[in-house]
Structures are given as C-alpha cells and as structure tokens.
Amino acid sequence: MARPTPNRVTITVDGREIETDEGVMLIDAAKDGDVEIPFFCYDPKLGDPVGACRMCLVEIEGIPKLQTSCSTPVRDGMVVHTQTEQVKEAQNAVVEFLLVNHPLDCPVCDKGGECPLQDISMGWGPDRNRFVDNKRHFEKPVPLSPLIGIDRERCILCYRCVRFSQEVAEDSQLQLLERGDRTIVGTFDERPYIAPFTGNITELCPVGALTSYTYRFQARPWDIEQGGSVCTLCPSQCNVSFTVRDEQVKRVLDRENPEVDDGWLCDKGRYGFQAMYSPDRVLNPVLQSEGQAIPSEWGEAIELAVAGLAEAGSATAALVGDASNEEGFLVQLIARQVLGSADIDSRLAPGIDRSAAIELFAPDLAARTADIDTADLVLVVGTDPIQSAPSFDLRVRKAVRRHGTSLAVATDRPSALDGGATEVARYRPGAAAEWLEDLASRVEAGEEDGLAGLVREADDMVIVWGERIATGDRGAEALAALARLARASGLAESAESGLIAIPDIANGRGLMEVGCLPDAGPGLTAVDSGRDVEAIREGLEAGDIRALILFGVDPLRDLPDTEGWRRALEAADHVIAFSLSANDSTEFADVLFPLESHAEKDATVTHPDGRIQRVRPSARRPGEIRAGWLVLAEIAAELGLETGIDSAPSALAAVTEAVPFYAGLTDAEIGGRGVRWQDRPEAASFGGGGAEAPPPTANGSAPASSNGGGSRKAAEGSLVLGTYRDLWADSTTDLSPALNFLIPAQRLEISGADATRLGLSTGDEVSVRAGDRAVNATVAVRGSLDEGVCFMIEGTLAENANALVDGGPVPVEIGPPEIRVELVTAGADAAAEPGEAS
Amino acid sequence: MTEPVHETRILLRHADDPALATLEGYRSFGGYETLERAVREMDPETIVQELEDSGLRGRGGAGFSMGKKVSFLPHGDETKYICCNADESEPGAFKDRELMQRNPHQLIEGIAISAYAAGSGHAFIFIRGEYDRQADILDRAIEEAYGAGFLGRDICGSGFDLELTVHRGAGAYICGEETALLDALEGKRGNPRLKPPFPAVKGLYGKPTLINNVETLSNVSHIIANGPEWFRSFGTEQSPGTKVVSVSGGVTRPGNYEVELGVPVGGLIDDLAGGPLPGHSIKAFYPGGSSSPVLTPDCLDLPYSFEAMADAGSMLGSGSIIVADDNVSIPHMALRTARFYHHESCGKCTPCREGTNWTVKMLERVVRGEATPMDLDIITSVQDNIVGNCLCVLGDSMAMPVSAMVRKFRDEFEQVIAEAAAAALPLDVNGATNGGGNGNGSGQAPWERLPLQGRPLPGEVSSG
Amino acid sequence: MTALDPPHLPGDEFRSAGLPVDRANTVGRHPTEPPEEIPELSEVDCPAELQETIERSMARYPDRHSASIPALWAVQRLYGWCTPEGIRQAAAVMRVTPAYLESVASFYDLFFLEPAGRHQVRVCTNISCWMRGGDELLAQFCEATGCDPAGAAHGGTVSPDGEFFVSGFECLGACDLAPMASVDERYFGPLDDGDVDLIVAALRSGGDVPADKALAERPLPGGPDSTDNPAVLNAKGPNR
Numbered sequence A: 001m002a003r004p005t006p007n008r009v010t011i012t013v014d015g016r017e018i019e020t021d022e023g024v025m026l027i028d029a030a031k032d033g034d035v036e037i038p039f040f041c042y043d044p045k046l047g048d049p050v051g052a053c054r055m056c057l058v059e060i061e062g063i064p065k066l067q068t069s070c071s072t073p074v075r076d077g078m079v080v081h082t083q084t085e086q087v088k089e090a091q092n093a094v095v096e097f098l099l100v101n102h103p104l105d106c107p108v109c110d111k112g113g114e115c116p117l118q119d120i121s122m123g124w125g126p127d128r129n130r131f132v133d134n135k136r137h138f139e140k141p142v143p144l145s146p147l148i149g150i151d152r153e154r155c156i157l158c159y160r161c162v163r164f165s166q167e168v169a170e171d172s173q174l175q176l177l178e179r180g181d182r183t184i185v186g187t188f189d190e191r192p193y194i195a196p197f198t199g200n201i202t203e204l205c206p207v208g209a210l211t212s213y214t215y216r217f218q219a220r221p222w223d224i225e226q227g228g229s230v231c232t233l234c235p236s237q238c239n240v241s242f243t244v245r246d247e248q249v250k251r252v253l254d255r256e257n258p259e260v261d262d263g264w265l266c267d268k269g270r271y272g273f274q275a276m277y278s279p280d281r282v283l284n285p286v287l288q289s290e291g292q293a294i295p296s297e298w299g300e301a302i303e304l305a306v307a308g309l310a311e312a313g314s315a316t317a318a319l320v321g322d323a324s325n326e327e328g329f330l331v332q333l334i335a336r337q338v339l340g341s342a343d344i345d346s347r348l349a350p351g352i353d354r355s356a357a358i359e360l361f362a363p364d365l366a367a368r369t370a371d372i373d374t375a376d377l378v379l380v381v382g383t384d385p386i387q388s389a390p391s392f393d394l395r396v397r398k399a400v401r402r403h404g405t406s407l408a409v410a411t412d413r414p415s416a417l418d419g420g421a422t423e424v425a426r427y428r429p430g431a432a433a434e435w436l437e438d439l440a441s442r443v444e445a446g447e448e449d450g451l452a453g454l455v456r457e458a459d460d461m462v463i464v465w466g467e468r469i470a471t472g473d474r475g476a477e478a479l480a481a482l483a484r485l486a487r488a489s490g491l492a493e494s495a496e497s498g499l500i501a502i503p504d505i506a507n508g509r510g511l512m513e514v515g516c517l518p519d520a521g522p523g524l525t526a527v528d529s530g531r532d533v534e535a536i537r538e539g540l541e542a543g544d545i546r547a548l549i550l551f552g553v554d555p556l557r558d559l560p561d562t563e564g565w566r567r568a569l570e571a572a573d574h575v576i577a578f579s580l581s582a583n584d585s586t587e588f589a590d591v592l593f594p595l596e597s598h599a600e601k602d603a604t605v606t607h608p609d610g611r612i613q614r615v616r617p618s619a620r621r622p623g624e625i626r627a628g629w630l631v632l633a634e635i636a637a638e639l640g641l642e643t644g645i646d647s648a649p650s651a652l653a654a655v656t657e658a659v660p661f662y663a664g665l666t667d668a669e670i671g672g673r674g675v676r677w678q679d680r681p682e683a684a685s686f687g688g689g690g691a692e693a694p695p696p697t698a699n700g701s702a703p704a705s706s707n708g709g710g711s712r713k714a715a716e717g718s719l720v721l722g723t724y725r726d727l728w729a730d731s732t733t734d735l736s737p738a739l740n741f742l743i744p745a746q747r748l749e750i751s752g753a754d755a756t757r758l759g760l761s762t763g764d765e766v767s768v769r770a771g772d773r774a775v776n777a778t779v780a781v782r783g784s785l786d787e788g789v790c791f792m793i794e795g796t797l798a799e800n801a802n803a804l805v806d807g808g809p810v811p812v813e814i815g816p817p818e819i820r821v822e823l824v825t826a827g828a829d830a831a832a833e834p835g836e837a838s
Numbered sequence B: 001m002t003e004p005v006h007e008t009r010i011l012l013r014h015a016d017d018p019a020l021a022t023l024e025g026y027r028s029f030g031g032y033e034t035l036e037r038a039v040r041e042m043d044p045e046t047i048v049q050e051l052e053d054s055g056l057r058g059r060g061g062a063g064f065s066m067g068k069k070v071s072f073l074p075h076g077d078e079t080k081y082i083c084c085n086a087d088e089s090e091p092g093a094f095k096d097r098e099l100m101q102r103n104p105h106q107l108i109e110g111i112a113i114s115a116y117a118a119g120s121g122h123a124f125i126f127i128r129g130e131y132d133r134q135a136d137i138l139d140r141a142i143e144e145a146y147g148a149g150f151l152g153r154d155i156c157g158s159g160f161d162l163e164l165t166v167h168r169g170a171g172a173y174i175c176g177e178e179t180a181l182l183d184a185l186e187g188k189r190g191n192p193r194l195k196p197p198f199p200a201v202k203g204l205y206g207k208p209t210l211i212n213n214v215e216t217l218s219n220v221s222h223i224i225a226n227g228p229e230w231f232r233s234f235g236t237e238q239s240p241g242t243k244v245v246s247v248s249g250g251v252t253r254p255g256n257y258e259v260e261l262g263v264p265v266g267g268l269i270d271d272l273a274g275g276p277l278p279g280h281s282i283k284a285f286y287p288g289g290s291s292s293p294v295l296t297p298d299c300l301d302l303p304y305s306f307e308a309m310a311d312a313g314s315m316l317g318s319g320s321i322i323v324a325d326d327n328v329s330i331p332h333m334a335l336r337t338a339r340f341y342h343h344e345s346c347g348k349c350t351p352c353r354e355g356t357n358w359t360v361k362m363l364e365r366v367v368r369g370e371a372t373p374m375d376l377d378i379i380t381s382v383q384d385n386i387v388g389n390c391l392c393v394l395g396d397s398m399a400m401p402v403s404a405m406v407r408k409f410r411d412e413f414e415q416v417i418a419e420a421a422a423a424a425l426p427l428d429v430n431g432a433t434n435g436g437g438n439g440n441g442s443g444q445a446p447w448e449r450l451p452l453q454g455r456p457l458p459g460e461v462s463s464g
Numbered sequence C: 001m002t003a004l005d006p007p008h009l010p011g012d013e014f015r016s017a018g019l020p021v022d023r024a025n026t027v028g029r030h031p032t033e034p035p036e037e038i039p040e041l042s043e044v045d046c047p048a049e050l051q052e053t054i055e056r057s058m059a060r061y062p063d064r065h066s067a068s069i070p071a072l073w074a075v076q077r078l079y080g081w082c083t084p085e086g087i088r089q090a091a092a093v094m095r096v097t098p099a100y101l102e103s104v105a106s107f108y109d110l111f112f113l114e115p116a117g118r119h120q121v122r123v124c125t126n127i128s129c130w131m132r133g134g135d136e137l138l139a140q141f142c143e144a145t146g147c148d149p150a151g152a153a154h155g156g157t158v159s160p161d162g163e164f165f166v167s168g169f170e171c172l173g174a175c176d177l178a179p180m181a182s183v184d185e186r187y188f189g190p191l192d193d194g195d196v197d198l199i200v201a202a203l204r205s206g207g208d209v210p211a212d213k214a215l216a217e218r219p220l221p222g223g224p225d226s227t228d229n230p231a232v233l234n235a236k237g238p239n240r
C-alpha cells in the first residue's frame, strides 16, 4: 500500500482555525496551531494512545464530558476549548493527583530543570498542595539494570517505559507489577532489564524515575549544551544529540529523525560514548621504535609516515573502515593518485564489487528507510538487524505491528525477527545464492503460492539485505540472483519499494561510493582493478605489498583469518595506522595516528539508504588529536599532491566534485536531517562514470581464493561453521565501562540434535577446530538451529571466531578444550574423537 | 404501601428445586425449547427486534437497552463475540451467583439465543475467580448442553454453531468493567480501554463484541418465548420486567428477591427482607450496590426502578440494596466504601488511582479524629475532581457515594471527628468505640493502624 | 587526557536489597536465551501434565495469550503458588516472557506470588459483612489459626505452621451470608465463634468443613414460590 494522503480538515481550537490532516490526534493538531495541551502518557511512537494520565483533557463542543485530546482524532469543523473553567479545573485536579505520591525532591533529582512534570505543574497545576498524608516510599534508587536505576517514588505511572518494552522493542521484559496505586514498574523475579534498547526508557520517562547510571549527578540543565550529530557505531547511523559539559560528552540522546531512526537509540549508541574517554584512546601520534610505543609530535610522525609511503610507492595498500566519506576519499586519493596503487578495500571480505554496486544501488531500486513502515512485504535476507543495524530491527517490528506488513526472513542463523515473520527460511551458511536463485525463479515464473506469491501480491516491497551474502564462493551469484529478484518483483517500478543494503561497517555504503573499492573509484567509476582485502593480505605475506595504510581497521579483530593477518602485518615494511584506540593491530604500526570520534568529527557519512548525513563536532578533541581530513591532506601534500583542502567544507567539496551523484552537495543542503542523493537531480549521473567494469580478475574481486583453514571438505560428523558479528563484539563495548557487562564471551551455538550426538549440553566448554586452527567456546544449544550447522561470534575480544574462518563458512570439529593445547604436540590424532566432550 | 410487596419469580422460578441445575430438570420445565424454536424458525433480525421491543435494560449496572446493544453490532459474516459478564464483584451484589448456581442452563440458553441473534460463533462467560463452585456448575452444565446438541456444531440441526467457554477470573473487581473484562479475557492485566472504540465495534481480539450481564442474558429466553408484550406486562414503562434484588446489611432476612421493577423500596426491605434488625431503624441505604449514592429513609417510598432511583440522585445499578441501620457510623461506612475502590482501582488513570488513595487517607484521619471540618471540604472537592475525569467509571463509583455521604451526613462526620479527637484514641479506624460502632459492639482492631494495604512491595519502605 | 571518572558506574555495586544479582545477565549474557527472552521449553523442565493443561487452555481461545490466567491457575494448583520456576515453565509453553505472566499474576488478588498456606480462608470485610461482624470473624480466624492479624488484614498471611492462609477480603459476592468466609474456595456463612473453631479443627484433622453453614445448602430466603400472577403461571419458555 502506498502511503495514504489524508484529507485536510479545519478545526477551531480556542478560537483559532487550524488546518490539519484528517485523523490526526487533536493534541497534535492543536500543537500545529500553537496551542499547547499538556500531556504525560501520550507518545505516538509508542502505539495507540492509552488515555491513562488524563492530563490532556479538553472540552469539545457537543460532547458533555471532557475528552482526552491524545485519543480524539480531529473531525472537520470540530470546535475545541482548552482554556475553559472546566478544563482548568480538570488540569489542576490531575496535576494535584499526580503530586499526591510524587516526592518533591526536585533539588536532588537529575530530571530537575528538564522535567515535564515540573513544567506542567508550573504551567497547568494548582499553586498549592492540599495533600498532607504520607506518600509512598521506596528505596531510592534501585538498579533496574547495570545501566539504569529506578526511583519508584518518582514514578507517575504513565506506562511509557513498559509500553516501549512491549510495543516497540517487543522484549516484554519490563512490566507493570501489582495493581492500583501499588503498581510498580519492574521485571520478572526482580531480574535486571537487559535488552538492546533499554536506554530509551530513560528518555521516555517524564520524571526522574528512570535515570542512566552514566549520567546521574553529572550535570544540571544549565551546565550543559546539546550538540547534534550522527552515531557512527553501526550502519543505522541514528541521529543523536550529545549532552556536553565542559566540552566532554556526558550523555547521548536521540535526535529523532523519522527518516532514519524513528527517535530510538540502541544502548551501544547511547552508552558507548564512554569509549571516547577510555584510557586506551589514542591521543597523539605514536611511533614504534624497537618494540616501544613512543608518543610523538605530529610533524615527526607525518614525516615518518610519508617517508615510508614514498619508499613503498605503488607497493602500498590501504584498508579503510571507521572513516567518513571525506577520509575514505582522501585515503584512496593518496593511494591511487599519489602512490599509484589500486589496492584499496573497505570490505571485510571480497564481496560486492563495482558492477554489482552499480546494479543494486541504482536509484530506481533504492528504498528509503521509512518505506519499511508502509510496505506490504519486507524481506530480510542475510542479516539480523538486531546485531548488524539495530534500528532496522525496530523499524521492521513497527511495520509488522502497526501496519500489518508481512515479513519474510531468510538467514543462515535464526534471527530476532523470526517471531513476527510470516515466512522464515534458513539456508546453510554461505548458501544465500541457492535460496535467492530459487525465489527469483519462482517469482519470474509467476508462482502464486508461498513467498513468491506474497512477493507478487505486494505492491510495495522492501528488501533489507546484508552485504555479507556477497562473500564466499557463490557470493557473486547471490548478488546476481538478488538483482534478478529485484527486477522480477518490479521494485524499480514502485517509488516506495526497493532495496536497502546493510553493510558490515558503519559507513560501508559511503566508502564504496567515494572510491574505497579495489575496482571502483569515487562515484563508482571504473578504474584499473587493484587487489581486494584478501589479496592484499596475501600480497603482504608474499612481499609484493610493502606498506599498509590501516584507516580505522583492526585486521586482527575484524577480518577473517587472524593468523594470516598476523603474518601479513609482520611481513609489512611500513604500517601506517589510524585508530581511535590502541588494539592488537596498532601494535604493528610504525606510525599510529589518532582518530576523531563521532562527537568530534566534522564530516559526512552515507546511510545505507543513500542519505548523506553530517557528523558535527560537539565536544573537544581530547589530547593532540587532529581532524582526519587535515592529517590526510597534509600527508598528500608532503607526498606532492596539493589537494587544496584546508577545511571540512573544502574536504566535502573535494568529495562532491569527484562523486558525480554527490555533485554540488553542501553542508547547508545536508542540514540536520541529511539528504538522500537519490532524491537530487544529480542522481541521474549514477553508474554513468567511465567504461564498464573490467571482468573480475584473479587479483580483483574474484571469489575467495585461499583456503588457509585446510580442507573445505567436511569430515564425517563435522559441522559447518557460520559466523556473525554480535552487536556487542567491538571495542566500543570493551572500552565503555558501563557496557562491559555485555562483552560477549565466545559461544558455540549448535542444534539440539548435534548436541545430543556430540554429548554436549549448554554451558559445556569446548574447543572448535577448523584444520589446525582452534578456538575455545561455551556451548549454547538452540532449539531453532538446523542440524549440521553451528555459529560463533566474530570480533570477540578473546577467542575470536575470525581465527577459524578465512572468508566463508568452514567445516569444524568440536572437542574438549584441552585438546587445543595438545594439538600443538600431538598433531591431528588428538582431533579424532569429537564426541568425548562432556 | 397498602399491599405488601411480594416476589414475582420468573428467573428464580423453581429455583429451590435442585434438579433445575441439571439438563434433565431444566428441560422438564420447558428448558431449551425456546432455543430450538429460535434457531430453527426465527431469523436473527426478529429476535433482535423482539429484544429491543421488550425494553429489557442491562442488569449489570448501566441499564442500557439490551436489544439496542445487539443491534449496534455490524451485520454480516465477520467474526463477532459474545461475553457474559459474570464478574459480579460490586459490594452488595450477589444475584448472578444465585442465578448461575441454581439455573445455569437458563443462562446458557439465553447466551445461545443472543449469539444466534448477534451472529456470533463463540461466546465466553467471564466469571469471577472466587465463584469457583458456580464455575464448576457452569462447566458441568455446558458439558451437558454440548452433549445434548444445544452447544457446539449444528445446534438443533439448524446449522448454527456456537462455542461457549468459561473463563475464570482471578480476583479483580475492575474486570467487571466491560473493556477491562475484554483485556482480562485476552490474557492481559484487566485494565479498562479507552472508549471509543466501543466493544460493539472493536472488542475482544479487536472484533465486534456484545457484553451483557448474567441476569440480562437469563431474561432472553423468557422474552423470546413469550414476546415483548408479555415482558412489558411486568415492571414499569421505562423499567420493564422483573429484577433479582440482593438485599443485605442491616436487615432480618438478607438474600435475593425477584420482584417486578417499580415496587416500593421500603416494601421490598420490610415485607421481603424482614425489615431492619429488631430494635433498629434504617438510617441510609445504597439502592444499587456500593457505587450508588446513598439515600436516606425519606426515599423509601420511591418505586424501585431505573428512573425513580436516577431522579432521586442515585441509581439502580446492579440492583443491590445495602441497608445501614442506626447503629452504623456513616463516616466509617464511607471509609469501607472508599477502601474497596482504592483496593480495586486498576491504577491506569491518575484521578482514580491517586484520588481513591487520597480519599482513604483523609477518611482514616476523619475517623481517627485527626481531621478538621475543612478536610471534609477537601474530601468533597477531591470527589468532584475525580468525577468525570477518569478513564472508566470506577473512580466515579467511589466518588459519588462518598461525596453523597459527606454531604448528607456532614454533622455526623463532624461529630465523629470531634469525639475521636476527644477520646484521644487516635488510631482506631474501625468505628468500634466512639459512639459510631458497626452494630456489633466490636472491639478495637489494632492491626488497622497499619497504613499499608498489602504485603510490602520489593524495596518498599514503610511510611512512618 | 581525561579518563572517565567512574563514580557512578555500576558493576560490582550492582547489588541491592531486593534485586539479586543474576550472574548470567550481569557478568556475561546468558548463553542460551534468545533475544525475546522467552525461555526454551528444554530449559525449564516443565512437568508433562502442566504443559498439557496449558496447551489445552491455549487451544480453547482464538489467541494463545488468553490462556495466561488459566495457565497461572494451573501453576498455582500444581505448586501451591505461582513459583518463579512455575511461571517460567508456563511462559515457555505459552511462548511469552515470564515477566508478562508475573505482571498478569500480580494484578489479580487470587494469585499467590509467595508461598501460601495449605488451606485458604478469605473473610469478607466489606460493607455488608463489616456491618454484621466481618472484622470480628477475621480476628477469630486469626486466633484459631495463629495468623498475625495485621498481616491478615493487609493482603493475607500464612500461619506459622504453614497450614493456613488467612486474609481479609473484599466483597466475595455473598452478603446474604454475612459474616461469611470462603474456605478453600467454598462459601460458608453466617459464621460465629463456634463455627470458626469447628472449621479450623476440621481442616486441621483433614476432614470436611461441616456443611450446615455452606452456601450450597441455603434455600431461597423468600421461601417457596407463591406467585399467583397468571402471566407467570401461564408463561411459556423455561421454568414453567
């Protein structure tokens, strides 16, 4: 169904005529006409109005009783009064009732000064308190979770938090307990409330009942400033507002953008700001000398980096990860134009290449995020948004719950969205191609049953797909099948249908578009193909590549084949790393430059739906940190290329000049809400740049070539291992003390049948082996898994599953953890009896 | 008041015969013949019309025309539900208990005919959890009815199907409110919903739903068997039919009496319930359960009908008369009343949740002698602030009787305050000692001093 | 550079009265719980009969959630009260979060979220019963069972020997029996001192409560039907 266009109606509120859309709630319509009606429980983001607080009562002519304006849709000609004696009495009464059990501890309450209850009491309440009896008393505050404290005395029972848990996040963990004025907000058996989105309840709470431990007693509203930016911790790129005191971030709030995040933040985005102030943050350039990390001056560090790059020349490769469009652009500019190297990649593994990008990112196939809300069918393929881009999880849930959207999920690992899906398909790790080819053929054949039928029936369909379906042996075929499916389902013909690709890294989309692919330059123009991430690793090992630029990438954590990368980094003559914090890979850096965080950076990023958004500086850069564009422009200059970039806007201008479909974009046009390049006339130039891409070469974006993990043939009784990146498996979680409790320990998810066969049960410690590699994990039996497959987390702090894989699913065997140690001496024999674990 | 008031038993006819509760017994008195005729020979529209013509008004409290309510349901094939409200938890009401226990099949037959008229294929009886025995009786009767083909598929060979499910509540008065009942039936906490949409449009599981009281539905087969005119031959113009009235409190023979609507209240109390206890007189009475504003003895001559009670500033409600004799202290009775609503408030909306709590605290101070006459003004003002501002009418159900008591018996309130203060027995909130009393000369109940009403919540600190 | 000052970070401090530390959730995530936090049946060890009862209830309604109250009744019947483990079992069968069921259970007065006595006595102390001595009746039950009167008047309490749960209760819908009590879900009244002792003694010895005060035995108060109204006598339909 297309988004409906409502009729316009005219109503009168306090004598003012207000024109508005039919069906809008009166309280919102009044606001459009600058009439403020106080409220507590109403929030359209939380679903249907509940009319519980009774703060929004108004008089409507023709109806004798006062009505709640939060639940009354406007009708043409409605005449409303919000200032009559009767209304005022009701408002006074409700405020007085709310204060019956609310402690007047405003002087010590964190909400003081930004409290709706304070404001409404002041504006609409009585000037006197007639309640002289005892109020209810609770311990103040008790932890609701390690992140959030609850002060039950202050709770005014507006139910916003529990409705969030039920109707938005759908975790149903936060509930009302007891009844009447004894009602409290709580959890089952007094357990902590832990879920990916819990922090939102602190923002929903209209009083100081729910507060974040990270912000308690940190600041008063008059001490702080708010700075709008974009969170770049995952591809969702939610819009945030930083609360800054003394130039430091103290809190992260949502900056509601209905086109991006709907006003929600995940807990990583909300509490992960602590990583900015971690002792592990790199604060100034660091040089490596005889195994010692030595802080250095900028001049010296740049000199040294430039010398190394100049020495290696075209034998330099660049990997780009946590980078803005400007930074990614400059890195590829240095590699391509200054050093003459085409070996640039921004992917975790070879996958989507230029031709696929041109096909699948075509503007006519692009959906906007908000299209999910009103789609008839949402197809989620190869990604579990809760892990990869959490805000998309909420978006899809909302569509299913509020719009009745049908949902189909096709993933290798059971996803959090399965519960609400009409169709759930499971393919074996690495086998997305088969599934997509099958569906595409059915749709092409006009099949009417099953999912193909749903696809045919849907007027508007959005396919949310994970770019990792493009990796592995049959990745290219998966993309081809996806393109076929998109065309066969007519996505191009409907403006509200399309594809949204979820990349593995936060600005993955932007980096591809500004030229960080081995076979595509800025604007996805054709260029001479360079090596992909895997070939770069091999080139380093082989000595063909001698210098490596690591921009916001930690290969030893983020990339498959940890051992291979260790060898590669050891072999490199020059490693120039840019990183937010110190990590295993930066230990190999000859020169290490600090990076800005998303609270400090002035740059642009591109959302998976093509929305170019602006990251704005809100807080002071700690230590000696300098702007990324500045450092890169200086390196380019030292190497002999005058970029002319001397400011953030000029860096953006350089990007927009190079990327035809970004042409002419300015900060002003991007503004606070961002702009989708597909919505600008310049989008017409998409895909037109340069000659057709050369056919993939062995060196280019060819399918995975190496198989360092030993034989791919599954041994009798072994399992196929798939990996996924857990939301919390990253340095943000490690470096934010408040999030530490979420650091995931490695776990091996296996099916009940396999567990029985192997004699394993949940909680057992095992060693998982692929060839001569092994990783320890704790068994987690999951009823929803298929037999023969198992899953582990990549990117964990310890026992990283990336050590087992090398760019695709591998067969693994499972044994008791000790075997891993024996492996070194006893060789292959020790791996014989997988069933012995107990 | 010349002729003594006598019972007119239609619903309670033969009710003393234990056989009536069995299928066989019920059928021997003509049971299920009407259902059979209705589903085989009558079309639903005719039944709805007859119900509407009969003027049958809801017996659950609001007194809304049953036939009209059925006619509000959408026509057509869409899924519709029927819910029988057997939550009966209002203090003073115990008629539905009697009807279900003594004559369960009469209710089942009424539900089946109504479901047929409404075009519903699934009916529910929501019965309060405390009525365990009555629920067992219903379960057994329903099983019998299924066995005999009066429920289930193809009822009486007519092609009409009906499932009937008994849903036991678990102790919450608010579930009697029709939308809260729906939430409870959907497996949620029994919180009332915003209206509109009304249940007839969007009810159980979001589908159009008819909700009626046990007694209302028990009347249906009689109306369909005998016609609307017959039904209108009982009662008054605006309150046709008979009513099972629960009389309790200070009377000699408390119990259920079925009378024609419109008989004098005083006669009902004196002639049927045996009048006040020996040596006592009536000081006040609730005419329609604890939610109805109390009336004073000058209203005893009024006819017991929806319209007369409304004219007197009160209501007939569920048809339950609670008599307070001269031994009862009105302030203490107000406190009992308020406590009930405080305990039962679902807590969803602010005025009721906090207003009931505040009222209880103020009334406790009144009977402890820790109040001033000014507090009485605050009490009435708080009641005014509750009325009309709540989500459902539970809040109003406390506010109206409490405010009526303070207004009509203000002198007594002031006297109780003064005496309690003088007696310096500040913490007795039972009304046992200070002249008030409850008619039983009870002693003090020291545990009543605790301000909390239940077990402490996690982390709750008792207020000093 | 400023490291984050950590004074208000939880972690080890995450301990408070009334909120036991759940190791799985505070030290590391519980390894088996899927994001919905609905327990898997394999984890909860649900007795077969309980599972069957709940599944049967679920089948009786168009929406499985409707079975929450019947499921809680089943848990309470099996374990004597709604134990956390029982709630988890029911939640696993119903595929809802345990929090959802606890929320429902705590709304209703008849569900116990703490251990209850073997026999349950609920004494009505509402208006009509209060007028006729309900408070005194409650006191007598407390005395006879050894229950703490304060606790009994405020939500109920269990006798020290664990035999009796005694509670003052809102109107039970039996004002005609005032003062009355519901003993193990059956109504008795009007009760006096002697009745209380008899009832408590009978329950203690495992016998039946004497039936003479049982609601079941009560005739209609108005005596035999004496209507001479021809409209009633000649009526068609039931009860004729």
Ligand SMILES: Cc1cc2nc3c(=O)[nH]c(=O)nc-3n(C[C@H](O)[C@H](O)[C@H](O)COP(=O)(O)O)c2cc1C
Pocket (backbone or CB within 6 Å): B057, B058, B059, B060, B061, B062, B063, B064, B066, B085, B086, B087, B088, B089, B090, B173, B174, B175, B176, B177, B178, B179, B211, B212, B213, B214, B216, B217, B392, B393, B394, B397
């Ligand atoms: C707080 C509250 C409690 C109620 N309790 C009951 C009840 O126990 N039984 C009942 O039949 N109606 C009760 N009602 C009335 C119902 O909401 C509804 O009006 C009634 O069931 C409709 O049936 P009727 O039209 O047959 O009377 C209650 C209403 C309120 C506001």
Ligand code: SF4
Pocket (backbone or CB within 6 Å): B174, B191, B192, B344, B345, B346, B347, B348, B349, B350, B352, B353, B390, B391, B392, B393, B394, B395, B396
């Ligand atoms: S009036 Fe009382 S019972 Fe009704 S919704 Fe409000 S709080 Fe709940």
Ligand code: FES
Pocket (backbone or CB within 6 Å): A038, A039, A040, A041, A042, A050, A051, A052, A053, A054, A055, A056, A057, A068, A069, A070, A071
């Ligand atoms: S905002 Fe309308 S009732 Fe709360």
